[in-house]
Amino acid sequence: MPNRPGTTGGPAAPETAGRAGVHVPGPVSWISPVEAAPGPGETANDYDRFAEAYAAENETSLINAYYARPAIVDLAGDVAGRRILDAGCGAGPIAEDLRKRGAIVAGFDSSAGMLALARQRLGDGVVLERAELGGPLPFADAEFDDVVASLVLHYLEDWTTALAELRRVLKPGGRLIASVNHPFVSQMAAPPGTDYFATRSSSEMWELGGAAHLMTFWDRPLHAITDAFTAAGFRIDVISEPAPAAGARERFPEVFAQKQSGTFLCFLFFVLTRA
16 A cells, blocks of 8 residues: 655745645645544554545556656566565555566455556466465465565555565575655654654545545654664665656656756665565
8 A cells, every 4th residue: 555645846845845734746635643542443544545636646646656656676687487575565656566577476455445456467477365464474484575665655654564574485595675754754744853763653644536545654763663673684775765757857857956966855665684
């Protein structure tokens, strides 16, 4: 379930893809911060409610189509013949891109709505399971050469079980290719006085498909991210802050008019090896 629809920009965040109440084009109208944590009975991160609108918007958005997705696929490199698990596969665009490069793909997601769209995209020949990241996964030990976890870990407060399971399904020497909310962006978007070194929840409202949807994430400092990876038995090979893909500046000139370098902070990408 890749997160944060839409594009970057807005005068409140000239060098970041922020959570500062920015207007974005397409089906997503606003991303606005929520100061209070969700109350009893409030449902957050309910992708089943907006699966179709979200998946459609991701096909052309700056953040997904021109940034998060191509970045993680490029980090995977030459995947021909490799068995790859897409963790939190959503509607399957990353799995599709990897399959086009010759990978043998499988995926799982917690959203039935997203999985239905992934099956339409990928066909019956791809194993797609409904499962929660952070719980037992329905895959065998050492089944995969690589796992891709694009923008899913930051939905969890505790990464211990999730990383243990992702490591379990990897072959020795296999790679976990992951992306998460950039901790610096999270801190810049946080209320004044927020402790950067705390692992803390944050919420925002997405307006998507004509309705508002409550989203919550867990922000953590950089050292907590890297410590979690190494404690789980991974070696960190790459930490990346990539530039957008070719064509992004031409497709979104209003955004890049504020970013002369052609780059921005949004997510942080990792390539890890199972030690």
